Every structure is written in C-alpha cells, then in structure tokens.
Amino acid sequence: xxxxxxxxxxxxxxxxxxxxxxxxxxxxxxxxxxxxxxxxxxxxxxxxxxxxxxxxxxxxxxxxxxxxxxxxxxxxxxxxxxxxxxxxxxxxxxxxxxxxxxxxxxxxxxxxxxxxxxxxxxxxxxxxxxxxxxxxxxxxxxxxxxxxxxxxxxxxxxxxxxxxxxxxxxxxxxxxxxxxxxxxxxxxxxxxxxxxxxxxxxxxxxxxxxxxxxxxxxxxxxxxxxxxxxxxxxxxxxxxxxxxxxxxxxxxxxxxxxxxxxxxxxxxxxxxxxxxxxxxxxxxxxxxxxxxxxxxxxxxxxxxxxxxxxxxxxxxxxxxxxxxxxxxxxxxxxxxxxxxxxxxxxxxxxxxxxxxxxxxxxxxxxxxxxxxxxxxxxxxxxxxxxxxxxxxxxxxxxxxxxxxxxxxxxxxxxxxxxxxxxxxxxxxxxxxxxxxxxxxxxxxxxxxxxxxxxxxxxxxxxxxxxxxxxxxxxxxxx
Numbered sequence: 320x321x322x323x324x325x326x327x328x329x330x331x332x333x334x335x336x337x338x339x340x341x342x343x344x345x346x347x348x349x350x351x352x353x354x355x356x357x358x359x360x361x362x363x364x365x366x367x368x369x370x371x372x373x374x375x376x377x378x379x380x381x382x383x384x385x386x387x388x389x390x391x392x393x394x395x396x397x398x399x400x401x402x403x404x405x406x407x408x409x410x411x412x413x414x415x416x417x418x419x420x421x422x423x424x425x426x427x428x429x430x431x432x433x434x435x436x437x438x439x440x441x442x443x444x445x446x447x448x449x450x451x452x453x454x455x456x457x458x459x460x461x462x463x464x465x466x467x468x469x470x471x472x473x474x475x476x477x478x479x480x481x482x483x484x485x486x487x488x489x490x491x492x493x494x495x496x497x498x499x500x501x502x503x504x505x506x507x508x509x510x511x512x513x514x515x516x517x518x519x520x521x522x523x524x525x526x527x528x529x530x531x532x533x534x535x536x537x538x539x540x541x542x543x544x545x546x547x548x549x550x551x552x553x554x555x556x557x558x559x560x561x562x563x564x565x566x567x568x569x570x571x572x573x574x575x576x577x578x579x580x581x582x583x584x585x586x587x588x589x590x591x592x593x594x595x596x597x598x599x600x601x602x603x604x605x606x607x608x609x610x611x612x613x614x615x616x617x618x619x620x621x622x623x624x625x626x627x628x629x630x631x632x633x634x635x636x637x638x639x640x641x642x643x644x645x646x647x648x649x650x651x652x653x654x655x656x657x658x659x660x661x662x663x664x665x666x667x668x669x670x671x672x673x674x675x676x677x678x679x680x681x682x683x684x685x686x687x688x689x690x691x692x693x694x695x696x697x698x699x700x701x702x703x704x705x706x707x708x709x710x711x712x713x714x715x716x717x718x719x720x721x722x723x724x725x726x727x728x729x730x731x732x733x734x735x736x737x738x739x740x741x742x743x744x745x746x747x748x749x750x751x752x753x754x755x756x757x758x759x760x761x762x763x764x765x766x767x768x769x770x771x772x773x774x775x776x777x778x779x780x781x782x783x784x785x786x787x788x789x790x791x792x793x794x795x796x797x
Contacts, residue, residue, distance in 0.1 A: 324446050324513075326518070329392060329415070329448075329505075330455065330460065332391035332392050332460065332462070333362040333363065334363045334391050335351075335360070335362060335364055335365065335393075336365040336367050336380075336383060336386060336390045337352050337367060337393075337394045337396070338383070338393060338395040338396060338397055339395065339396035340352045340366030340368050340371075340374045342371055342373070342374045349396055350466070351394050351396070351454075352366050352374055352375050353375055353466075354463050354468075356375060357466070357467065358461040358468070360461045361460070362460070364377055365377070365378075366380070367379065367380050367381070367383060367386070369381040369382065382405070382409075383408070383409045384408060384410055384413065386413075389414070389415070390414045390415070391416065392416045392417075393414050393416070393418070394454055395417060396420050398421055399419075399421050399424055400432065402417075402419055402450075403435055403436050406436070406439045406440055406443055406445065407439055409445070410443070411442070411444050412443075413443070413444075414445045415444075416445065416446050416447075417445050418447075418449055419448070419450035419508075420449065420453065420454065422450065422451040424436065424451060424509055425509050425511065426451055426509060436511060437512045440512065446512055447511055448505065448508070448512075448513055449506070449509060449511065450511060451484075451508035451509045452484050452507060453465065453484030453506040453508075454505075454506060455503075455504070456488075456501065457502075457503045458470045458474060458475045458501060459474060459502070464487065464488050464504070464506060465488050468491065469496075470500070471494075471499070471500025471501065473500045474502060475499075475501045475502035476528065476529035477494060477499060477501045477502060477528070477529070477530045477531070477532055477612075478502055478503055478518075478531050479491055479494075479501055479503075479504035479531075479532050480504070480507065480515055480518050480519075480522075480532075481505070481533070481534045482515070482535050482537075482562070483534055484506040484508065486534040486560075486562075486601070487506040487534065490534065490604055491504050493601050494605055497609060497758075498758075498761070498762030499608060499609050502528055510537075514539045514544075515533065515538055515539075516547045519531065519544075519557070520550075523555065529555055530556055530558065530612060531551070531556070531558070532559075532598075532604045532605075533558070533560065534559075534560045535559055535560070535561055536561075536562045541589065544593075545589055545593050548593035549593045552594035552785075553594070553789070556607075556611050557593070557594075557596065558596045558603070558604050558781070559590065559597060560598040560600065560603065561597070594785070594788045594789075596781040596782070596785050598781070602769075602774055603774070603777055606769045606778040607782060610735075610737065610781075610782050611782060611785075613765040613766065613767045614736070614737070614782075615734075615735050616735070616782055616783070617698040617734070617783045617786055618698050618786065619698035619783065620643070620645045621645045621646075621647045622646060622700065622779060623691045623692075623694070623700045624636060624639065624646060624670060624700075625671070625672050625684065625688065625701070626671055626673055626674070626703040627673070627674060627675075627676070627679040627705055628673060628675075629667065632667055632671035634772065635701065635772055638773055638776050642773065642780050644780060646670055646671065647694075647696035647697065649670045649694050650694050650695075653690055653691060653693060657691075660686055661675075661683065662674075662675055662678045666678060670691075670697070672691070680717075681717070681720040681723070682724065684721060684724055684725070685725070688725070688728045688736065689732065692732040692733075697734065698734060698783070699736070699737065699779055699783070700736045702721075702736060702737070703738075703741060703772070704721060704722075704768075705741045706718060706741065715756060718753075718757050722760045722761060722766065723764075725764075725766060735767070737766075737775055737779055738761060738766055738767070738769075739769055739771065739772045739774075739775035740754070740758075740768060740769070740770050740771070
C-alpha cells in the first residue's frame with residue numbers, strides 16, 4: 320500500500336503557478352491568478368504563458384522550468400495533451416502538486432492519455448489532483464476554486480471532498496451560508512492519481528478537522544477506502560453523499576468523471592462497514608455537519624416532539640417513525656409533571672407534546688423540555704418552530720424568545736435539542752425576511768436546525784446512528 324503524500328504543501332502552499340494565465344478576460348476561462356489576488360492569497364503567484372511578459376502586474380514565465388525555485392501547486396488550464404507535454408519539460412523535484420482543471424481524459428474514454436499524465440507526473444515527483452476538477456480550497460491560506468468564494472467568520476472545522484468541482488463549491492457555499500465555516504476542501508475529479516481515500520487519511524489525522532463532508536461518484540480502491548474510513552470514523556464522522564445510485568445516474572457519472580458503476584447494495588454495504596453517515600443531498604451534508612459540531616450525540620433513537628398544534632403533532636410523529644426514529648410514550652411520572660403547567664384543553668402530553676395555543680409560550684416550552692429530559696426513553700428533542708411573517712402581532716419577537724428559552728435550557732440538560740423550521744409562506748418578502756431572521760438567531764446560538772420536518776428527522780437519524788456505531792452496539796450505520 321502506497322503512503323499518502325504530505326499534503327501540507329497542498330493546503331498550506333507558499334508558491335502557486337498557473338499554466339495558461341492570461342491578461343485578457345475571456346468568457347468561460349477560469350482566471351485563477353485574478354481570483355487568488357482578490358481572495359488575498361499571501362504567497363507568490365507565478366503566471367505561466369509564453370505569449371505574455373506580464374499578467375495582472377506579475378511577471379509571466381514561458382514555462383515551469385523558468386520559474387525560480389520550487390512550486391507547491393501548479394494549476395493547469397491548458398488542454399489535456401498540452402498538459403502532458405508541459406510536464407515532460409519540467410525538471411524532477413520542481414513541482415509538488417498539479418491540479419489539472421482541463422477535461423478530455425478518462426471521462427471521454429481517453430484512458431491512455433490519463434495514464435500517461437500520471438506516469439509522466441510521477442517521473443517528475445509530481446502528484447496529480449484531477450484531471451477534470453476545480454482544485455483546492457483553503458480558508459486559512461485563501462485558496463479558491465471559483466471567483467469570490469466565501470471563507471466564513473472562523474477557521475472552520477469541516478473538510479469537504481467533492482468528486483464534482485461544482486458540488487464541492489456548492490457544499491462549501493452552503494455550509495458558510497448556514498453558519499458553519501469550512502477549513503479546507505478538495506475537488507478530486509477523475510481521481511487519476513490522488514483519490515478520495517488519500518485525502519481521508521490526511522483529514523483523519525488533522526486535529527483542526529472535526530467533520531468530513533463528501534460528494535462521491537465512485538472510489539478507485541474500495542478496500543482501502545473502507546479501511547481508511549473505518550480508521551477515521553472512530554475519531555471523527557464522515558458524511559457522504561453518493562451520486563450515481565441509479566443505472567441512469569451511474570451512466571451520467573461515467574460521462575462526468577469517468578466513474579465506474581457500483582451496485583447500490585454493494586455501495587451501501589461499504590458505508591455500513593465503515594461507519595459512514597449517508598446523505599441524499601447537499602442539505603443533508605450541511606444539516607448533519609451542523610448537528611455534529613453544535614450538539615452532543617443522542618444516546619438513542621427516542622425523540623421527544625414538541626409542537627404548537629394537533630395536526631402538526633400527528634405529522635411530526637409520522638415523519639419521525641417513517642424516518643427511523645422512535646416516539647416513545649412518556650412515563651407516568653413525566654406526564655404528571657407536564658400536567659402541572661400544561662393546559663388541560665386542546666393539548667397532548669403523551670409524546671408528541673402539543674402545547675396548544677395557551678401553553679405554547681417560551682417559558683412553558685423550556686419547562687416542557689426540562690420535564691421530558693428526565694424521561695429515560697427520550698434521547699433527543701425536536702422543537703417545531705413556526706415562522707410567521709405577520710406584522711403587528713409580535714410573532715418575530717416570540718421567535719427570538721423561543722430560541723432564547725431553548726438556548727437556556729440546553730445548558731441544564733444533557734440531551735440534544737434540534738429545531739425544525741416551518742414557514743408555509745412562499746414568494747413574498749415578509750416570509751423570507753422572517754425566515755432569514757430566525758436562521759440568523761439559530762446560527763448565533765449554535766442550535767442545530769433544518770428547514771423542514773423530514774430533513775430534521777434525517778439529521779437526527781444520522782447523528783443517532785453514528786453515536787450508536789461509536790458505542791459499538793453494531794458495526795454499521797443504515
């Protein structure tokens with residue numbers, strides 16, 4: 320088994336060269352020199368293009384061999400065949416990593432060209448990212464995959480692996496837009512050389528990475544992937560969204576990144592063996608990441624449901640049970656405690672707990688959670704937060720008070736609380752403004768949430784099963 324390279328020069332580079340750099344803005348051409356200048360990259364940028372003496376105020380070099388000293392990362396935007404020829408002319412030891420942005424390799428059947436790329440690169444001591452990728456993202460070093468990529472307000476605790484460049488970028492943006500920062504990310508494309516499992520090994524050992532979120536279309540070394548994932552998941556969680564799970568999607572993946580088809584059952588078995596949390600979309604990746612970072616793991620599948628209405632209580636129960644959670648009936652002692660302060664009319668205190676209009680106030684919500692937390696069958700909570708845009712009724716002020724009450728009670732109990740947002744109003748500004756305000760408060764208080772019941776249940780199911788995996792109750796997640 321080959322050892323993974325030292326990725327410090329990839330995620331913490333001092334010198335980056337961009338092949339095919341140009342002073343001219345061309346529609347559809349990636350301008351990594353300009354993007355990194357605007358991002359604030361503090362190292363040295365070397366434009367490489369024999370046609371120009373200067374690009375963006377920087378000296379432009381005819382070839383890689385003309386650059387003084389060693390280069391940590393080369394970003395190549397030139398066509399496939401030209402990339403191989405450029406490597407042939409590069410002295411051994413000159414370059415550490417080559418990110419090949421261009422497509423035109425294995426994904427269109429040009430496997431010989433892809434193998435040649437790797438062979439020539441290895442002969443020069445170069446490790447290849449891609450081809451057919453968007454390269455590297457690093458919050459701390461200000462490395463970007465697209466223009467004006469955000470960095471978040473802190474150093475970030477999430478590492479993103481994306482076989483698709485677009486998906487990698489989307490997950491980074493979605494995380495930062497949802498209150499959690501990404502530390503670093505990699506777009507691996509066709510995985511001709513460096514593969515997902517190589518980056519898992521590096522992220523597994525990185526103390527500043529707490530969660531790994533990935534979009535994957537295939538793995539190249541399945542046994543090594545499972546081995547590395549199992550080694551990782553006992554220390555930190557991996558959340559994985561698999562693209563190409565249908566025959567048609569698998570065919571699309573083959574055309575996209577040259578991905579090899581893997582039967583769905585085999586793939587799910589690999590996840591089970593490795594203790595990986597499955598995701599179905601980018602929202603799952605973000606929601607589960609947020610829950611893992613902001614809350615403790617539930618100690619079981621029993622969920623306590625708190626809602627403002629009877630119909631909502633029924634639907635929440637259905638969603639929870641259908642999603643693989645349990646909705647236990649509360650013990651007699653817990654129901655007795657709730658009956659002391661919950662109105663007797665138009666309410667339910669069995670679980671779900673429907674507080675009704677009279678008791679659905681912040682103070683009683685906190686009391687309810689405290690009482691239910693004493694019940695051994697309840698391992699976590701879903702609080703259903705209705706976001707109403709009505710003016711002059713105090714709804715938005717109440718929303719802030721609910722979240723303040725939840726934040727306070729979180730400090731007194733040892734069971735996680737999650738919020739399912741509800742806003743049935745679409746396509747008018749007041750609703751959007753109310754929703755954004757609620758999300759801002761949740762982010763500030765670091766309370767995990769999802770934008771609907773189904774997503775909230777999937778989030779809790781994922782973290783609950785991961786907790787069970789860690790406790791050794793069984794060796795899979797599913």
